[in-house]
Amino acid sequence: MNPSSSTTAEGVLPAHDAPDAHHDHHHPSYLVDGTTIKSWLLTVDHKRIALMFLVWILLFFLVGGIFAMLIRIELLTPGPTIMDAMTYNRMFTLHGMVMIFLFMIPAIPAVFGNFMLPLMLGAKDVAFPRLNLASFYIYLFGAGLALWGMINGGLDTGWTFYTPYSTHTTTTVAPVLFGAFIIGFSSIATGLNFIVTVHTMRAPGITWFKLPLFVWAIYATSCIQVLATPVIGLLLAIVTGEQFFQFGLFDPARGGDPVLFQHLFWFYSHPAVYIMVLPSFGVMSEVVATYSRKNVFGYRAVAYSSLGIAFVGFFVWGHHMFVSGQSTFDAGVFGVLTMLVGIFTAIKVFNWVGTVYKGAVDFKTPFAYFCGFLFFTVFGGMTGIAVATTSLDVHWHDTYFVVAHFHFIMVGATVMAFLASLHYWFPKMFGKTYHEGWGLVAAAFIILGFNATFIPQFLLGNYGMPRRYFEYPERYQALHVASTAGSSLLAFGFIIIAVYLTYSLAYGKASGKNPWRSKGYEWISESPPPTHNFVGPQPTFPEEPHLYVDPKKAEVPNAV
Amino acid sequence: MQSSAHTAGATPGVPRLAHHFASLEVQNHAARLGMWLFLSTEILLFAGLFVCYGCYRYLFPDAFAAASRHLDLTLGTVNTVVLITSSLTAALAVHYAKEGKSKLVAWMFILTIAMACAFLVIKGFEYSHKFHEGALPGRHYRMEAVQLPGAPLYFSIYFLATGLHAFHVIVGMSVLVWLTIKALREQNFGPNNYTAVELGSMYWHLVDLVWIFLFPLLYLI
Ligand code: HEM
Ligand SMILES: [Cu+2]
Numbered sequence: 074m075n076p077s078s079s080t081t082a083e084g085v086l087p088a089h090d091a092p093d094a095h096h097d098h099h100h101p102s103y104l105v106d107g108t109t110i111k112s113w114l115l116t117v118d119h120k121r122i123a124l125m126f127l128v129w130i131l132l133f134f135l136v137g138g139i140f141a142m143l144i145r146i147e148l149l150t151p152g153p154t155i156m157d158a159m160t161y162n163r164m165f166t167l168h169g170m171v172m173i174f175l176f177m178i179p180a181i182p183a184v185f186g187n188f189m190l191p192l193m194l195g196a197k198d199v200a201f202p203r204l205n206l207a208s209f210y211i212y213l214f215g216a217g218l219a220l221w222g223m224i225n226g227g228l229d230t231g232w233t234f235y236t237p238y239s240t241h242t243t244t245t246v247a248p249v250l251f252g253a254f255i256i257g258f259s260s261i262a263t264g265l266n267f268i269v270t271v272h273t274m275r276a277p278g279i280t281w282f283k284l285p286l287f288v289w290a291i292y293a294t295s296c297i298q299v300l301a302t303p304v305i306g307l308l309l310a311i312v313t314g315e316q317f318f319q320f321g322l323f324d325p326a327r328g329g330d331p332v333l334f335q336h337l338f339w340f341y342s343h344p345a346v347y348i349m350v351l352p353s354f355g356v357m358s359e360v361v362a363t364y365s366r367k368n369v370f371g372y373r374a375v376a377y378s379s380l381g382i383a384f385v386g387f388f389v390w391g392h393h394m395f396v397s398g399q400s401t402f403d404a405g406v407f408g409v410l411t412m413l414v415g416i417f418t419a420i421k422v423f424n425w426v427g428t429v430y431k432g433a434v435d436f437k438t439p440f441a442y443f444c445g446f447l448f449f450t451v452f453g454g455m456t457g458i459a460v461a462t463t464s465l466d467v468h469w470h471d472t473y474f475v476v477a478h479f480h481f482i483m484v485g486a487t488v489m490a491f492l493a494s495l496h497y498w499f500p501k502m503f504g505k506t507y508h509e510g511w512g513l514v515a516a517a518f519i520i521l522g523f524n525a526t527f528i529p530q531f532l533l534g535n536y537g538m539p540r541r542y543f544e545y546p547e548r549y550q551a552l553h554v555a556s557t558a559g560s561s562l563l564a565f566g567f568i569i570i571a572v573y574l575t576y577s578l579a580y581g582k583a584s585g586k587n588p589w590r591s592k593g594y595e596w597i598s599e600s601p602p603p604t605h606n607f608v609g610p611q612p613t614f615p616e617e618p619h620l621y622v623d624p625k626k627a628e629v630p631n632a633v
Numbered sequence: 634m635q636s637s638a639h640t641a642g643a644t645p646g647v648p649r650l651a652h653h654f655a656s657l658e659v660q661n662h663a664a665r666l667g668m669w670l671f672l673s674t675e676i677l678l679f680a681g682l683f684v685c686y687g688c689y690r691y692l693f694p695d696a697f698a699a700a701s702r703h704l705d706l707t708l709g710t711v712n713t714v715v716l717i718t719s720s721l722t723a724a725l726a727v728h729y730a731k732e733g734k735s736k737l738v739a740w741m742f743i744l745t746i747a748m749a750c751a752f753l754v755i756k757g758f759e760y761s762h763k764f765h766e767g768a769l770p771g772r773h774y775r776m777e778a779v780q781l782p783g784a785p786l787y788f789s790i791y792f793l794a795t796g797l798h799a800f801h802v803i804v805g806m807s808v809l810v811w812l813t814i815k816a817l818r819e820q821n822f823g824p825n826n827y828t829a830v831e832l833g834s835m836y837w838h839l840v841d842l843v844w845i846f847l848f849p850l851l852y853l854i
Pocket of ligand 2: 343346389390392393
């Protein structure tokens with residue numbers, strides 16, 4: 074091939090922007106285009122907004138993680154260990170709140186979705202850049218309010234805020250709920266922005282079935298965000314009102330119905346678990362294609378199953394209420410509907426495995442997370458089917474079995490995907506490489522640590538250890554100790570990552586444009602990309618993403 | 634349809650094309666799609682309240698029927714008429730914006746805002762009457778006339794729903810005030826530049842629509 078040709082793997086770019094062209098000084102990367110504080114704080118560039126989200130999301134992840142460790146330390150011994158019961162209640166509430174609302178819900182969409190979506194669509198930005206910035210500040214403001222409330226008075230209801238307790242507790246519920254309510258607006262704004270972006274800003278040539286699977290996943294997630302979040306917004310507003318005016322809507326003493334609260338709560342919060350997990354499915358489709366050097370097997374099935382999960386996700390909330398006095402018929406219906414989610418997820422899993430099959434696997438750090446992810450998703454999903462079986466759930470409900478189930482699927486999948494994204498797109502975002510060896514070591518710690526933390530919890534739950542208790546009978550201790558030991562491994566893994574990624578930011582080697590020789594669309598632009606993503610006119614996309622000719626040869630024209 | 638002019642906004646009647654959109658069509662399409670999505674979130678917000686209403690009406694049918702007879706049907710009806718009329722003037726504003734008659738756009742919005750004020754004033758009278766009677770939500774309920782369990786819940790929902798709606802009226806009014814100022818100052822609405830007016834009116838129609846659901850639920854049945 075002519076070395077000065079302007080044809081990259083998929084995109085056709087103008088000649089001066091050919092992959093091997095010299096760095097163009099008129100088009101600095103988004104990282105250095107403007108260096109004042111103001112140019113960051115008031116930026117409307119989706120990539121800078123993504124980075125600002127990343128900073129805060131990592132910070133909240135750290136906060137949530139510290140509380141997790143305190144909880145695990147408290148549970149080392151049967152009696153009180155390092156705190157009293159009330160502090161413990163506040164601790165797990167704080168942990169759950171921060172992890173769910175401040176980390177897992179925004180993590181992948183707000184950071185990697187924001188950064189990659191326009192690049193993958195060949196667009197210069199998202200549809201509403203200022204709304205994007207607003208969404209960031211709304212998130213920060215809501216987070217600040219919620220954290221302020223938790224420090225001053227501290228909520229002790231658990232992240233589920235079940236009434237009537239949450240309308241009667243003396244701890245500070247209102248600012249925390251109101252904070253969560255505000256964060257909801259940020260979530261809606263981001264989702265709305267992405268939907269409109271996908272609809273209106275695809276570059277010429279990108280038809281719906283040429284969209285990268287990550288885009289499909291983010292699109293499905295955004296639909297849930299837009300459709301489910303208003304309901305919890307209303308609910309949180311009512312509960313805040315209950316505190317101040319005693320409306321009585323959820324208070325049985327005034328004729329209200331606390332079970333109605335649970336219906337409305339889970340009508341959002343069940344779909345919310347897909348807000349957390351669907352983006353990870355999208356990340357994994359990209360990762361598995363890149364490192365197997367094959368297009369994802371059954372592309373359409375994987376794309377549609379995201380929409381399928383988003384859709385049925387709205388009809389399964391009742392599985393959280395099997396023991397709330399629901400009729401046997403309702404429980405049966407909700408149970409069966411819940412199992413449909415398992416089918417859609419299985420479609421994805423089989424297709425990923427089919428992708429790896431006969432691929433030329435390049436076992437890099439993100440691929441290691443893919444392996445961990447596959448295990449957590451299958452195991453967590455299977456236990457999901459198990460708890461969707463009413464008769465079994467009556468035994469497991471509100472025990473550590475459920476805790477282990479949702480950590481496996483929700484935290485396991487999301488954290489694997491978050492770390493995979495961080496490593497996979499690190500060169501794209503910063504133009505630097507990290508040390509592969511340390512990456513694999515950390516991944517080993519994290520995956521093993523995860524298993525060691527949560528597998529004992531399945532057993533604990535099955536033996537009857539209830540969730541949210543701060544003391545327990547002697548006979549559970551061995552498993553609790555195992556779980557705490559596992560969580561230390563996990564924490565250690567995160568420390569390693571923090572160290573080598575920070576080091577790479579400062580001293581990492583330049584990665585070049587496309588270090589993985591991926592054929593994902595986002596690698597067409599520079600790494601790191603210039604401010605408006607592409608130099609010159611909008612690129613066109615004649616090929617599907619990840620169309621590798623022969624996996625074994627692993628030859629891609631736009632290599633480094 | 635829209636022009637696909639690529640040049641920026643000095644020409645009257647042509648809005649500025651943001652750098653990241655391919656054409657004005659696309660830009661306007663994006664704005665409209667965004668608004669539709671936003672309106673659907675608003676509807677879902679109220680849908681939650683309707684679900685609450687449905688549940689409690691099912692649990693306390695007598696209390697709800699009795700309590701709803703204590704609302705002022707005349708004032709409610711007048712308010713409904715006022716709001717529907719204001720939706721008409723808002724729609725006319727879009728019509729005039731398309732024809733480039735910015736003055737008339739401003740007038741239509743001024744009428745709309747005036748009716749919105751009237752709506753709020755009437756609502757205020759209703760509220761103060763309720764306060765007076767002791768028809769208050771939840772714990773504060775002390776109306777002698779209806780002493781059925783569930784009546785306090787009716788008024789909880791009444792105040793929640795109408796309060797949330799009134800909040801939307803106020804937000805809508807602010808949007809319309811902004812558009813009125815824009816119409817008077819820039820005077821450059823036209824066949825290619827009426828998206829802002831259209832979106833503002835759409836929001837106003839939503840406010841109207843929600844009331845059209847609230848009115849029968851709270852006052853009539
Ligand atoms: C896709 C990712 C998933 C996430 C993030 C997730 C998350 C959660 C969470 C947070 C809970 C705890 C609720 C509580 O505090 O009461 C939970 C419970 C439950 N999940 Fe999942 N879940 C996922 C997938 C599934 C699947 C695939 C199924 C079934 C096929 C399932 C079935 C259930 C059931 C039945 C419960 C209720 C158990 C009980 O409360 O006793 N989940 N899940
Ligand atoms: Cu669920």
